[in-house]
Amino acid sequence: MQVVCDHRLKIRHAIIGHHGSVHDAKMFAESSIGQHPEQFFSDKQFMAGDSAYPLSRFVITPIRQNNTEFSEHQKAKFNEHFSKARVRVENCFGKLKEIFCSLKELRFRLTNEQNHTDCCNWILACCILHNILIEFNNPQNDDDSRNEVDYPQEMSSSRDVRTALVNYVLNNL
Numbered sequence: 001m002q003v004v005c006d007h008r009l010k011i012r013h014a015i016i017g018h019h020g021s022v023h024d025a026k027m028f029a030e031s032s033i034g035q036h037p038e039q040f041f042s043d044k045q046f047m048a049g050d051s052a053y054p055l056s057r058f059v060i061t062p063i064r065q066n067n068t069e070f071s072e073h074q075k076a077k078f079n080e081h082f083s084k085a086r087v088r089v090e091n092c093f094g095k096l097k098e099i100f101c102s103l104k105e106l107r108f109r110l111t112n113e114q115n116h117t118d119c120c121n122w123i124l125a126c127c128i129l130h131n132i133l134i135e136f137n138n139p140q141n142d143d144d145s146r147n148e149v150d151y152p153q154e155m156s157s158s159r160d161v162r163t164a165l166v167n168y169v170l171n172n173l
Contacts, residue, residue, distance in 0.1 A: 001123060002027045004047055005092040010134050011127050017120045024052045046161060048085045060162055070166060078166045099133065100126040
């Protein structure tokens with residue numbers, strides 16, 4: 001299972017059902033959100049991915065230590081704040097398992113395709129109920145006032161987006 005969640009821990013996209021162990025970046029690359037990100041994100045939107053993902057226009061990753069584009073101070077400050085955003089998906093999984101304890105230890109025998117399908121449907125149902133509970137318990141508008149990053153007029157690459165975010169972190173946080 002791979003999940004994309006927002007800052008409120010609402011699940012925005014879930015990929016469930018790969019057989020066996022699959023690398024996160026491969027799962028993402030084969031998903032609809034990975035293949036057609038422009039259908040899921042506006043020009044000023046992106047998701048925070050860990051270092052397993054390739055940096056792209058819509059997936060921002062931590063700055064690697066061997067990066068020469070930014071100073072050590074810039075890398076450290078950006079990565080510190082970036083990790084706070086990245087950890088939200090872990091918080092989302094924690095909340096999901098807290099509410100739906102059956103997800104901590106699924107008792108499905110995956111002996112055939114029907115059992116696999118039933119297991120995936122159970123997990124998806126829990127994700128949907130998780131989102132309903134978030135809306136019920138916190139009915140704030142998605143347009144909540146958040147600081148906006150001062151993006152350059154033309155952002156043609158992932159590098160432009162990351163540079164704008166580094167400047168935002170250094171100047172505003």
